[in-house]
Amino acid sequence: MRALRFLSLALALSVAAPLLALALGVSAPALAQQGTPRGVVSAEDLEAATLRQGGIISGRITIPDAAQGNLIQPEGKAWRDFHNVTLAWVGGIAVLGMLGVLIMFYMTRGKVMVNGGMSGRTITRFNLLERANHWMVAGSFIVLGLTGLNLTFGRHVLLPVVGPYTFTAISEWGKIAHNYLSFPFTLGIVVMLLLWAKDNIPGRLDIEWFKKGGGIVGKGHPDSKRFNAGQKMIFWITVLGGAAVAVSGYLLIFPFQGTDVADMQLAHIIHALISVLMIAAILGHIYIGSVGMEGAFDAMGSGQVDVNWAKEHHNLWTAEQLAKGGVSGAPGAQAKPAE
């Protein structure tokens, strides 16, 4: 009897409790919030929090592909903004801006000439190994740069001109070229470091060189050993930037090998940003090495530079070389007269 009475009381209470709660003004179950027998969880709140704070909503899956355990990764939005907005602007301004600056510079300053004219005597500036390595790096860099920029800008620039199927063919070959030319590029960067690092260590002369505007912007030629401060900058941009681009690039080439989607996004951001900045720097380098300065191209072409050019641009190095007796072609002996 007592047990029965207790039971009916319990029953009555369990019916009354929710009614009481209602009477006290506790609202009826709102969408997506109320307690359930399986604990409370709200998709909307979780998603709102991840959208605000970053992070990934993930769980357990029963298939081998671990990347599939991520249910929602809102970081995709930040990466999209980087790729479509930040990279497009930074890359566009860096590359077009640099081209604009160089054209303006050429029109106002003109070609940097050898003041004393060409002597007709030459000395060796770069040997065959140095030149071969330079052109291996330069050749692969140009293709890597163009095929990379195609991924960023091709669909706005090239796609409307050539149509979707041709553009896909170009991009597909571009991707293959980008993947495989990474090897000669990386090898070349390592060889470059071994060959030239010792001549590219910054020193006191470099400060002077900058103060005098490198003899390009300013007047007169500052003292310089084998490489001047501007060349040293290009060297370290190439070697350090190249290393960063290579490491991040190989992470991208082997997707999800020890990396997750957030690492891949970061590797891509580093790769793309450093790449476009390097392209801008190298455009300046190409300018000085070709149309920008008389006599400069020979250094990487034949490897022989005119003694007068060498004296003006690298006086201390030239003095060293002349002391060693590395001059070829006595004045007047060569058929080619000095212009």
Place this chain on the structure above:
Amino acid sequence: MARMKFLCDADRCIECNACVTACKNEHEVPWGINRRRVVTINDGKPGERSISMACMHCTDAPCAAVCPVSCFYTTADAIVLHDKDLCIGCGYCFFACPFGAPQYPRVGNFGGRGKMDKCTYCAGGPQEDNSRVEYTQYGANRIAEGKLPLCAEMCSTKALLAGDGDMIATIYRERVQKRGYGSGAWGWRTAYRMTVAG
């Protein structure tokens, strides 16, 4: 025109993976590619839920926004599809996708990762409807036959809903009203920039 969406009622999903199997079989999806999968969050803890997830066919789709060859298109029913003859397998859509939907047949990048594959909402691709080529590249085109995606049709608990967004939202809201609870529509805030409530 309908605005097609998926909605997984996680309070009903029992992680039976019938949707995954139905999808694999209907489209003869190759090994290693999962157009749909079931993720269990808070496994073994309070708040454990299983959610069946595939491409959500997003509004202003992130995959389409970043594709370097612009190979995506959106159908009149707001289904996000892509052209495999144009895809170069770069993997960018996977970086941008909030739901990890894009899949690739190969892991390496040398020689390519292959053409991206993802849920088509059973709507095939740009080839002629229900042609042999369309089936080989994209799988069945049930939408062209007036049917809804097979995963949702097969769901034994009717946790997974497919159809016009407003209609499935109404069904879901009625359920929540009746039973008094619901964890909400997973992915809706991210994919459609709205919640199921309104």
